[in-house]
Amino acid sequence: MRWSRALTLAHLLLRYFGRRVMRTGVLASRPLRVAALALATGLGAAAVAAAVAFLDPLRSEPGAWGLLLDAMSISTVQWCLVAVLLTKTLFLNAEGMLAMTFALPVTNRERAAAFVLYEGAMAGIVVAVGIGALAVASLVIRGPSILVPLAESVVLPALLTYVAVGLGYQLLTRLLSASGLRRAQPPTLLLVLFALAAAFAATVPGLTASVSTAYLAGTDDRPWTAAVASLSDRWGPVPSLAAATAAVALLAWATVLLTPNRHLAQSRYLPWRAGPLTRRLLTPYDWCAVRSLQTWLPAVLAVAVFIALSLRPLAHPLWALSLLSMGALYQFAATEPLRLLRGGRQSPWGVYGRLVRAQLVVWTAFAVPLTIAAVVIEGSAAAVVLPLLGSLASTVLALAVGIVFPAVDDNPFSLFIGMSLAVVIVTTVGLAVGLLNLPPRVSTTVVAATLALAVVYSVVGITTFESRRRHEEVARRHQRPGGGSPADPRDRSGDPAGPHVLDRR
């Protein structure tokens, strides 16, 4: 393995991120890029300010910081598992991105290592979003003295969890390949990751209670998530930090060594044959959604979450349907060939309608049986409306993200940025509604208006994307000043069909 080659590839991916992803959709406009950055920074600052206000009373209670840090270690592991699940789901669908490296003289292992580096960076961002505010607030209140405890309870547990889960993931991938279950790999891996995250989530209340009990009893007992801090209690900070760092390095090395080669994907669509009825009923847009593995991976996950929520009702099981919307993230980019086939300009509302219809086909196929199952399990149909509407709303938002940040080349980065921006906007709206304590009718109107805005912006996004594809903006720039439509002959030798670039002769 030549690390320099893997780093060159990682640099290529970084350029991809900077030149394509950070300039797609709304981010193509510099003012909007600045506005998006300002919004994200503002939200981050607000989160830190809120965390400082929350932690400030602990200034005079040094003993409570142990409780806080132990609790943070539990959140860290939880966020880390969520981050792994999210990044693996996005990167499992990133086959198109791999193609960019096919003509380059790198081995499969070097290619895989570059992607592992990127997955790690993305997971780091998710973890930072989850626990960054509390960590920064702790630093603001306690100063540099909190750095070592933060490393013991947040940074190293996050790294250890990530590399340990990553190693397990690669081992399982190899096991499935060796068992001849290559086709079943993606859904199996996602299900295992989900099961791990769910199993850990189930232990969180117990772990949190044990932390509180230890604090109240005045003992030094710590949860296993704070194992590095426990070692520090026994060995002192330097040996424990050194041992944990060495363990991270060792696990990371083993992960890269075990990372299987990534070859060309043989299939992106399930080879389902259409019967006469379905052939009549379904359009090519529908088939794209119905046959795509990018639909079926989240669908498998949705069913697993539905079962988990039915067994342990943390929320209504039908909220699992929201996961189906992940397939909608890819649909606009995946159906581009269908729009190219038509050639000429198409109604953006018509395109949007076809995209929504395809998602509704998938949604209905799962919503109907799962709703029946939920009603049977719950014994009541009253509570199904909200999660059903919620899952439809998430589909509308996901379609908007997929249109405004199209996953060209299957790249997961556009979706990552789009989803982050959507989370920032939805969080801002949610906070505004919550802080202002608006009556239900007004809150509903705000949510409906947000969704309507997502629909309108999707249609605008389709128009802009198609216009760029047809180089209409370039054509307009080459028009003579003074207006006139592109077909206006003006003084172009009286020939409206003459290419306008010739005007400059």
Added chain:
Amino acid sequence: MTMLDARSVHYSYEHGVQVLDDVDLRADSGEVVGLIGPNGSGKSTLIQVVFDLLAHQSGTLTIGGHPHTGAAAKHASLYLPSDDYLPQFLTGREYLEMVGHLYGIDLPDPTELFTRFGMQGRLDDLVEDYSHGMRKKTQLISALTTRRPLTVIDETLNGIDVGSLRLCENEIGRLRDEGGAVVLCTHDFALLERLADRIVFLDLGRVVVDAPVRALVDRHGSLATLVFDHLDSAAR
């Protein structure tokens, strides 16, 4: 020296379709090998297996005597795919510099080659703004500047203009004269008759013919006749 040695290569897709059945492909230093066959005959699959883009299933594969999956094999070879997999967010110059960096070599200034290929002034434009033919030519320029011991060209010559095609023909000939091995996968039989030393004809995943071009042209009149006769034959 044998630069590419693929022996008894078998490959089947997951749904059971056998694409390659006991295929041999060899390319020696100072030799241009033409790889021909109808669509679906397994040419691109064979090349993708050689470059470890598809997982090797059975048979032996070496590049320059090294296992085909290793760094030494990658260093000794260059693959020009039929699809232009160029990173569209790089300029032509940045792409070529990156390729040079990955090979660990300082590439000569590609400005002159860009000009000779009719792309003067476009070296610092984004690949995204290149036409299909310009992307193909950029790929070819990467081969002509890196000059690897083994160059595999998978239908990259399709879609480029006649003048550039003539230039490529000359340059590929020069690569061969310098001792390079070139595998040229194309449907342009006339080009192969002028340029190739040996032809490997694949059909339905099997090698139908592996013989010197001269001998084939003498026997059949032309490569096109050889292929058409085979495709029309009852034996197929």
